[in-house]
Amino acid sequence: MNRTSGRKLVIIIGGSLTTSRIAHLGKILEIGEELFSKIIIVHEGHSPLILKYIKIQAICTGVPNIEAKIPLPLRAIGYVIQEFKKCKKILRRVEKKDIVLFLGIYQPISLLSVKLRKCPSIIFGGGFDITRFVTQNKFFNIIYFIFRWSFQINMLKHFDKIILESPSVKDFYNLRKFDKKILYAHLFIPNIFALTVPFNKRDIDLAFMGVLSKEKGIIEFLKSCNILKNKNVAIRVVIWGDGVLKDQVEQYINKNNLSALVQLKNFVDPYDVPKILNKIKLLVIPSYSEGLPNTLLEAMACGTPVLATPVGGIPDLVKEGETGFLLKSNNPEHIAERIIELLNKPDILEKVSINAYNYVRENFSFEKTLESWQRILQEI
Structure with a gap:
């Protein structure tokens, strides 16, 4: 694979390195290694463990990430300091011929x-976080939503290119006005995600895996589990996750006597995820907003049937x-009706298990992903 004629890849990261962003970054670094000399x-x-990598140069501001619990005025001041620190470092090290990839859209000064x-400036749109609810005040949430969406749209106007993971992401977020600058490239699924346990040998009937937040639909999933309990549906349900709604999730389980049906577990080590996915008969992703979720792709790669809302890029994969x-x-x-329907059709679930595994293996290999990234970067 030819490297891009002596150009550097500069990745500018805004905000905390969440589990999802670390996963994205790790894959982008593997692709970048093949295409760039530096x-x-x-x-x-400060430099987290993932950045302590011999083949990359990590430049950190030294200013700690701003915690959400800090008062808003102090967060605003901290945010501006971060941006100016990054700006100074960018001006020192970035050259005209380099390609700059942004992870995180809230970086106007950078x-x-x-x-x-x-x-050239590129934003990787692995999912725009426009549906996050920050308080219980509906009016404030509406104002906050409008502000965030307006800010993101205005930021997108100033990037040279926008990389989306699938065409449906463009339609879901109504980004047609940016057609001329949109390119498509997804990330690969590592080979450790594979179908190793046949469907009929799996012992977890139903599962949710992800951030426990309103936009991920965790409360709706819990309510559907309560409906299943009231209908005397005897199944085993496991929730893996953490987040702002964890206390609320625990309270709901206790208040509705769901502990005999539903187990709540913390996030697991990433290396254990393939093993866990191979125990699940049906994974539910009831999100209000997504890009092309890692959990969906990893589940499909492990032959785990997925029941999901048609948001973001999900309809491009889930037929x-x-x-x-x-x-x-x-x-x-x-949600409860569909769960009952599908768990009563093991033959269809088994067919989908095999189809999903084959689809991801054919379309999300490292080699195929590398080819698509090389193609679009040569256009820039």
């Missing part, structure tokens, strides 16, 4: 510094009854 990462705070260097199953809504009654 990679530089500009990141807030983007301005890249513009001053006159090198009803072939590679997975789609929900019509996040309504708990509907």
Whole structure:
């Protein structure tokens, strides 16, 4: 694979390195190794373990990431300090011929510094977080939603290119106005995610795996589990996750006497995820907002049938009854109905298990992903 004629890849990261972002970054670094002779990462705070990698140069601001619990005025001040620190480091190290990839859209001053260097700026849109609810106040949430969405749209106007993981992401987030600058490239699924346990040998009937937050639909999933309990559906349900709603999830389980049906477990080590996915008969992803979720792809790669809402890029992968199953809504009654329907059709679930595994192996290999990234980077 030819490297890009002496150009550097500069990755500018805004915000905390969450589990999802670390997964994205690790894969981008593997791709970047093949295509660039040098990679530089500009990141807030101090260098985390993933950046201590011999083949990349990590440049950190030394200013700790701003915690959400800090008062808003202090967070705003900290945010501005972070941006100016990054700007200074970018202007020192970025050259006109380099390619700059942004992870995190809330970096206006960093983007301005890249513009001053006159090198191409790219935003990797692995899911725009526009549906996050920050308080119980509905009015404030609406105002916050409008502000975030307006800010993101205005930021997208100033990037040279936008990389999306699938065409449905563009439609879901109504980004058609950016057609001329949108390119498509997804990330690969490592070979450790594979179908190793046949469907009929799995012992967890139903599962949820992800961040425990409102936009991920965890409350709706719990309500559907309560409906299953009231209908005397005897199944084993496991929730793996953590997040802002963890206490609320625990309270709901206790209040509704769901502990005999539902187990709540913390996030597991990433290396254990394939083993766990191979124990699950049906994984539910009832999200309100997604890009192309890692959990979905990893589950399909392990032959785990997925029942998901048709948001973000999910409809491009999940074809009803072939590679997975789609929900019509996040309504708990509907989720419960579909769970009962599908768990009573093991033959269809087994067929989908094999189809999903084959689909991911054919379309999300490292080699195929590398080819698509090389193709689009040569256009820039």
